[in-house]
Amino acid sequence: MKSEPTSQYxxxxxxxxxxxxxxxxEMQAHMKEVYNWIDDLTKxxxxxxAQPLTQEGKIVSGPGLVSDGIAAESKEAVGGxxxxxxxxxxxxxxxxxxxxxxxxxxxxxxxxxxxxxxxD
Amino acid sequence: xxxQGTSAGEVADHFFxxxxxxxxATLTAHLGTHQLQLAEDVVQEALLRALQTWSYHGVPENxxxxxxxxxxxxxxxxxxxxxRWNEKQDGIAAEQERWLSSPAEDMKHETFxxxxxxxxxxxxxxxxxxxxxxxxxLRTLCGFSPAEIAAAFLTxxxxxxxxxxxxxxxxxxxxxxxxxxxxxxxxxxxxxVLHTLYLLFNEGYKASTGDRLVRNDLCHEAIRLLTLxxxxxxxxxxxALALLSLMLLNAARLHTRTDDAGHLLRxxxxxxxxxxxxxxxxxxxxxxxxxxxxGLSVYHIEASIAATHCLAVxxxxxxxxxxLHLYDQLLAITGSPVTAMNRSVAVARVHGPQAGLDAxxxxxxxxxxxxxHLYYAIGGTFAAELGQTETACAHFExxxxxxxxxxxxxxxxxxxxxxxxxx
Numbered sequence: 001m002k003s004e005p006t007s008q009y010x011x012x013x014x015x016x017x018x019x020x021x022x023x024x025x026e027m028q029a030h031m032k033e034v035y036n037w038i039d040d041l042t043k044x045x046x047x048x049x050a051q052p053l054t055q056e057g058k059i060v061s062g063p064g065l066v067s068d069g070i071a072a073e074s075k076e077a078v079g080g081x082x083x084x085x086x087x088x089x090x091x092x093x094x095x096x097x098x099x100x101x102x103x104x105x106x107x108x109x110x111x112x113x114x115x116x117x118x119x120d
Numbered sequence: 121x122x123x124q125g126t127s128a129g130e131v132a133d134h135f136f137x138x139x140x141x142x143x144x145a146t147l148t149a150h151l152g153t154h155q156l157q158l159a160e161d162v163v164q165e166a167l168l169r170a171l172q173t174w175s176y177h178g179v180p181e182n183x184x185x186x187x188x189x190x191x192x193x194x195x196x197x198x199x200x201x202x203x204r205w206n207e208k209q210d211g212i213a214a215e216q217e218r219w220l221s222s223p224a225e226d227m228k229h230e231t232f233x234x235x236x237x238x239x240x241x242x243x244x245x246x247x248x249x250x251x252x253x254x255x256x257x258l259r260t261l262c263g264f265s266p267a268e269i270a271a272a273f274l275t276x277x278x279x280x281x282x283x284x285x286x287x288x289x290x291x292x293x294x295x296x297x298x299x300x301x302x303x304x305x306x307x308x309x310x311x312x313v314l315h316t317l318y319l320l321f322n323e324g325y326k327a328s329t330g331d332r333l334v335r336n337d338l339c340h341e342a343i344r345l346l347t348l349x350x351x352x353x354x355x356x357x358x359x360a361l362a363l364l365s366l367m368l369l370n371a372a373r374l375h376t377r378t379d380d381a382g383h384l385l386r387x388x389x390x391x392x393x394x395x396x397x398x399x400x401x402x403x404x405x406x407x408x409x410x411x412x413x414x415g416l417s418v419y420h421i422e423a424s425i426a427a428t429h430c431l432a433v434x435x436x437x438x439x440x441x442x443x444l445h446l447y448d449q450l451l452a453i454t455g456s457p458v459t460a461m462n463r464s465v466a467v468a469r470v471h472g473p474q475a476g477l478d479a480x481x482x483x484x485x486x487x488x489x490x491x492x493h494l495y496y497a498i499g500g501t502f503a504a505e506l507g508q509t510e511t512a513c514a515h516f517e518x519x520x521x522x523x524x525x526x527x528x529x530x531x532x533x534x535x536x537x538x539x540x541x542x543x
Contacts, residue, residue: 023265024136024164027171031131034175052176080176 008048009092011082012109013101015075033100041084046095052080075105083113131179137263138344139184140167142227143191144260145235150219151195153242154292160260162194163187188224196220236261237352238298240345244313245296252287253316254323255280262341272323272338300354310355314363314419317342317349321367325374326525339371350406359417361410366419368403369426372396384531388435400430421450440469457485461495464502473505493523497532504539513539 022030041047055077057069070077086092089112096108140163147159166187180186196217243257251273258264258272266280273280301309324338346364349355376390407423425446432438447463460483468476480499489495500515516536523529 021265022168023268024140024167024263025134025268026265027167028131028134028136031171031175050176052173079172082176 006085006087007115008113009084009086009089010111010113011084011092011096011099012111013079013081014107014109015077015079015105030100030103037099041095046084046086048083048085050080050082053078075107079106131183134263135183136167136170139187140164141261141263142184142232142236143188144263145232145239146188146227147191147195148239148242148260149235149298150216151199153296153298156260156288156291158195158198159191162191162198165194166191184227185224188227192220192222192224233348233352236345236348237355238300240313240349241300241309242291242296242298244309244316245291245294246309246312247294247296248287248290250316250319252283252290254320255283256287257316257320257345258338258341259284261345272335306354310349310357310360313349313355314346314360317346318363318367318419321370325370336374339367339374343367343371358410358413358415359419361406362417362419362423365403365406365410366423366426368399368406369423369430372399372403372430378527382527383534384527387429392434395430403427403430418450418453421446421453425450438469440466444470457483457488460484461489461492461498465498468502468505473502477502477506491522493519493521493528493532495519496522497535500535500539504535509539509542 038047038050055072059067059069061067072079084092084095086095089110092110092112096110099108101108143163143166144156144159147162148156151159169190170183170187174180174183199216199220239261240257243261244253248256255269255273258269259266264272266284267277270277270280300306321339321342324335324340324342343364346360346367350360350364372395373390375396376392376394377385379385403423404427407420407427410420410423425443428439428443428446444463444466447459447466451459451463461480464476464479464483467479477499480495480502483489486495496515496519500512500519503509503512503515513536516532516539520529520532520536523532
């Protein structure tokens with residue numbers, strides 16, 4: 001079966017950093033959910049890469065114009081990203097909807113990674 | 121998922137809970153009991169970081185060492201900050217700083233067992249109230265959250281949090297040492313530890329309204345901690361083994377005590393084939409070990425009673441004369457009206473319901489029992505067996521007034537319906 005041509009999409013994980021109110025058991029259960037989701041994507045050949053980001057960050061606006069990054073507690077803070085191979089934005093959104101990342105007000109920003117060859 | 125790490129399936133059930141508790145014990149061993157709160161906080165934070173990092177990266181090769189290392193770094197930073205802000209306070213002792221800065225060694229089972237046992241003697245210190253002891257043990261030794269503890273004890277999360285704060289404060293005020301007590305003191309202190317573990321187990325065992333999973337967890341945590349007690353050279357006494365045997369025998373039957381709808385089932389109604397035979401075998405080994413080296417405790421007798429039930433092929437072939445004999449022994453030791461009440465059931469099975477009723481009515485401190493639904497439920501059962509339907513009905517009605525837990529109330533209501541069916 002010839003599969004549809006795919007593009008790479010990046011899911012930016014915003015907000016939703018776990019508060020200290022969660023029990024170890026709940027945290028571990030959440031981690032397993034994330035793994036199951038990723039395992040499933042890996043089996044389907046969709047998963048490409050993922051990395052967490054540490055909390056510390058700086059915003060550099062020019063030489064000598066350095067300020068602190070977005071606080072980790074902020075809803076806008078990016079906690080990590082996923083890169084997936086999918087055929088369309090619609091499919092990427094569907095996959096994002098199926099993810100277990102939404103606890104504590106977490107959100108996923110879905111962005112297509114621009115191809116080098118064509119102007120999208 | 122990732123090339124760096126192993127898959128999530130390799131993190132055992134309750135890994136976060138138990139590994140977190142181990143690290144709390146290890147940190148407290150090095151920082152002192154007055155830093156218990158700090159140890160709990162940094163371990164919670166370390167688990168959070170594990171969650172955030174492992175979800176993308178995969179589980180590291182040695183997750184326990186990873187967790188310990190992160191917790192140590194966090195503790196070191198916190199103590200340095202504290203020191204900077206409060207110059208008058210003693211600095212971090214050189215030894216503590218050295219340990220916190222050293223790489224996390226693989227946690228050896230012996231070291232962990234040692235630290236956990238010492239932590240048990242802190243949590244179960246007689247200077248702490250009984251309810252504070254169990255709450256603290258569940259928090260620090262078992263990794264439960266205040267919400268989970270509240271669910272287990274049918275109380276509010278705020279009440280549990282308050283209880284924990286007071287317990288830690290008391291530990292600081294009394295400067296409780298992080299040690300296994302000296303030989304002269306050990307026997308009495310071990311009694312307290314065993315009794316509290318017994319209470320913890322019973323809290324899980326009794327038919328409460330709480331979540332069934334939480335209740336099973338309480339039983340299994342009590343067994344896990346008691347197993348450590350029985351394996352440690354300082355505390356492996358026959359009475360500890362006997363209590364472990366008793367818990368295993370009851371845990372083996374735990375899941376057959378209610379039907380799918382949550383209705384309580386009597387011993388003769390339970391599916392014996394579903395009893396956990398491996399657990400029963402382990403309990404028998406424990407009981408055999410417990411009977412060596414002398415010293416007969418109430419736990420020995422209670423375990424023997426439970427074993428007699430468990431080893432019967434079916435309800436009809438239960439060795440009731442042996443059980444009655446054991447209850448006679450138990451009553452001689454405890455002299456408790458509750459023991460006498462339970463004994464009356466064995467009397468009825470051996471000598472008939474009238475003898476059971478007589479035994480029940482001749483209990484000396486009967487007034488203590490008259491607030492218990494069980495007293496009336498047992499009396500009602502004897503009366504029903506004697507065909508005294510009206511008396512039985514009156515007893516069950518009284519039992520219903522006293523019972524609080526839904527499963528028990530439902531059970532008694534069914535007995536009342538049976539009585540009405542006969543009149």
